[in-house]
Amino acid sequence: MRLKLKVWRQKDQLDSGRLVDYQMDNISEDSSFLEMLDLLNESLVEKGDEPIAFDHDCREGICGMCSLTINGIPHGPEKLTTACQLHMRSFKNGETITIEPFRSKPFKITKDLIVDRSAFDKIIEAGGFISVRTGSAPDGNAIPISKSDSDYAMDAAACIGCAACVAACKNSSAMLFTSAKISQLNSLPQGKPEKDRRLLSMVSEMDRSGFGNCTNYGECHAVCPKGISVDFIANLNRDYAKASVKNLLKTIG
Amino acid sequence: MEQISPFKRLIASSLGKKYLMALTGFVLVGFVIAHMLGNIQIFLGPEAINTYASKLQNLPIAIKWGFRLFLLTAVAIHVWTAVLLTIENKQARPNNYADEKTVQASYASRTMPITGLIVLCFIIFHILHYTAQVIFDYKDLHYDLNGEHMHDVYSMMVLGFSHWWVSIFYIIAMGLLCMHLSHGISSMFQSMGWSNEKWRGVLKITAILIGAVLFIGFSSIPVAIMMGMIKPIIGH
CATH class of the missing domain: 1.10.1060.10 (Alpha-helical ferredoxin)
Structure with missing residues (x-):
């Protein structure tokens, strides 16, 4: 799969933050959404860039750590599914995917996609x-x-x-x-x-x-x-x- | 911790404000339904609606003004609470999503503040128009029923809706009011906690039906007048 990502990058709480574009190629439909982000982070580290910070823990849909708003919907397009249980087959080849943190005044964005809950x-x-x-x-x-x-x-x-x-x-x-x-x-x-x-x-x-x-x-x-x-x-x-x-x-x- | 009175605590809480919205909303919906039933008596002719209107006008002054004040208070609380809720809700998300989506919330539910505001403007105009009669003067319209002298509400409505802009504004306002109610009526049951999975669907459909019936009932009057189906009384 070929994807265009627009990911919210924010250095710290005081930074105003912005959406940054990334191009992803050769993504398997069977990889999970977080694995796709892992691959992106590997490529960012290789280039010497700062990897995207996002919350995750069990990756089994039971811990409640993942907190991504994907294309405007928290946890993405699938019903009854956490972002970590979401797979790339839920998206179309060539699609642009916007990834933002959970937005709410009491939840301060600490970095990129991580919010303090x-x-x-x-x-x-x-x-x-x-x-x-x-x-x-x-x-x-x-x-x-x-x-x-x-x-x-x-x-x-x-x-x-x-x-x-x-x-x-x-x-x-x-x-x-x-x-x-x-x-x-x-x-x-x-x-x-x-x-x-x-x-x-x-x-x-x-x-x-x-x-x-x-x-x-x-x-x-x-x-x-x-x-x-x-x-x-x-x-x-x-x-x-x-x-x-x-x-x-x-x-x- | 600072001690606040339980009453203040209740009124200031998010849930307290929702109770106020629901209870005043309930009063106002009740009034709107009664008002529609009263108004459509115009289809029965001048005698029916004029007798009905004169009965209301001749109620003891304490009851008439007591009821008016009661309604006005309900409107004031409903509007004031709505303003507070809207401001707080905007503040709760200072930074919006770049990509904002709605999964299932109805258009009516998402436009409650704006439909409410337009309906409020309409209510002010409507009271100035027909109750205070400061936009057009209808005070000289009289009707005689078996020697009984009464205000000719029938002719007032016919004259009032003979202005195309009054009728258009009225029909639009009724459309928005009924959209407001299509969410409001089911929402007030949820806010008071009188709703569950079994009843939620029924309540939602009932709210939409009540909204639709009210819209048809209210709008039929200016439509009928503009189409000449309700005619002025000869001699007026």
């Missing part, structure tokens, strides 16, 4: 945990959980925290991520005691970070490599309203 860690720190005594693992069936609850929690837990939802949202909203993390814990008995506190503090941390507001476009679900449903957002909307009213009544009463 620690704003997500801050949301987790605000309530994405349960307060229990640590020690040896508890007995698997000590707390009975219904099949429907456990399925629901597992669907929410499928979120790998890659931030494609934020990158795709026209408002750069982090609602899909935040709602999945909250729903996962709030639907299980272990998470229930801290349900309201978790809702209030995780949402307020999300707002404080500078993410946009959800206006129900549904772009997040459309690009999510794990197919996280916007039902979790509806669920968060409903539970946050209840928690806020309870919180309000507590201060009055």
Whole structure:
């Protein structure tokens, strides 16, 4: 395959960055998207140029590290696929491919295609945990959980925290991520005691970070490599309203 | 951490603003539906619509103005929250994508701020036109029904829509309003959390249908007047 790449290059956080053109020849249709970038980097190093910096780790679609916006779509054109699981057969010979980082105010671009997603860690720190005594693992069936609850929690837990939802949202909203993390814990008995506190503090941390507001476009679900449903957002909307009213009544009463 | 009141926290939060948009939107959609049903009585002739209008006009002043203030407050909150949301959403992505794509978000959902703004301009014009009557004066139009003296709303509508530019602006504004609602009606259920995978499709189709019915209902009036299907009362 013969390809023309337009890749976002940015030296550091302060650099304004620009798209740089690269020509790629003899790319196998069976190579993965990241392998194609590896080849490009090898040729750049050979020429004595700075290689393109991009995030990757497991390359199995489960770690959530890869974060490329490919032709305007986070993780590229294939549904339910991370950028690392994307293959060059998804593109046409001679195509121009634009590669940009995930763009959002809370995610600073540290270099080229690498963004700092620690704003997500801050949301987790605000309530994405349960307060229990640590020690040896508890007995698997000590707390009975219904099949429907456990399925629901597992669907929410499928979120790998890659931030494609934020990158795709026209408002750069982090609602899909935040709602999945909250729903996962709030639907299980272990998470229930801290349900309201978790809702209030995780949402307020999300707002404080500078993410946009959800206006129900549904772009997040459309690009999510794990197919996280916007039902979790509806669920968060409903539970946050209840928690806020309870919180309000507590201060009055 | 700084202590803020739970109420302020709720209103200032991203979700709080969405609740305000949804609840005021719900009030306004309700009004728009009722308004359309009231207006299409013009097809039943002068007696029907004039009697209906006079009933509304003769409501106790507290109820009439209470309702007007209620609607105006809903509009004010809806607009103000929309401005805040739009500014914050723009700020959340200071650098746009060089290659920006939309996977599935509807055109209506992506144009909510601009359709809303144009509809707001229309509402101001519409109130000046028919309620305050400062653009054209319709105060001298009277109708007698069995000795009862009332304002001739029928003739006011016929005269109002006899200006081609009023009718064109009206039809365009109704088109944009109904596009706004085709996203807004389903979106407000999602914002309040009253939506799930099973109902989402039904809500989306219902929203589009309500939008279409409202558009046909409202636009049929200026169209009928301009085509001469609704005629002025003889003698006016």
